[in-house]
Amino acid sequence: MYITVTTFNKYHGPKPLVLDGIVKLVKDPKNAYDAEAIECEMRYFGKIGYIANSTNTVVKGTMSAGRIYDKISDEYFAKIKFIVGNVAIAKVLTSDEFIAEVENPESDVNFLCDNPNAIKLMEE
Template identity: 75%
Template sequence: MYITILALNRFHGSKPLVLDGIVKLVKEPSNHHDAEAIACEMRHFGKIGYLANSTQTVVRGTMSAGRLYDKITDEYFAKIKFITDNNAIAKVLSSDEFICEVENPESDVHYLCDNLEDLELKE
């Protein structure tokens, strides 16, 4: 599953966007603009933007935040695979890929999540 990240952080620009960078996906059900909003956070930068959720912003072949919303827990992870200007396309980690990240002591998942045991992909 691929997703479009809209990097809206005006303070960092595209600086946080690096290939193979780990992004934490955080549901924001109380978001006043979009009840299916999913924020994107990165180590050292905090919130860098949101998943695209409209036909104008979702890159063809990727999932919108609304389509992904029920497939992940309240927090989950993706890995950046492509970068364009201030946006990125990331791959939502599969269960096996997530386990590999957890087993890597240098992975950013250890810095972005307090309780890794609670996270799983709803397949």
């Protein structure tokens, strides 16, 4: 599953975006503008933006926040695969990929998540 990550220009611009960078996905049900909003956070930067959820911002071939909202837990992870300007296309980690990231002590997953063992793995 691929998603479009839109970033905030005024805070970081495209600076946090790096290929194979880990993005923490956090549901934001109290968002005043979008009940299916999913925040994107990165190590060292914190909140960098959101998963796109509009026909104007979702890159063709990727899923919107609304389409993945019920498929992921309240907190989950993705890996950046493509970067174009201030937009990244990230792959939502499969259960096996998530476990491999947790087993790597240098992975950003271990710095972005207080308890990786508590994450509900995505059904495949």
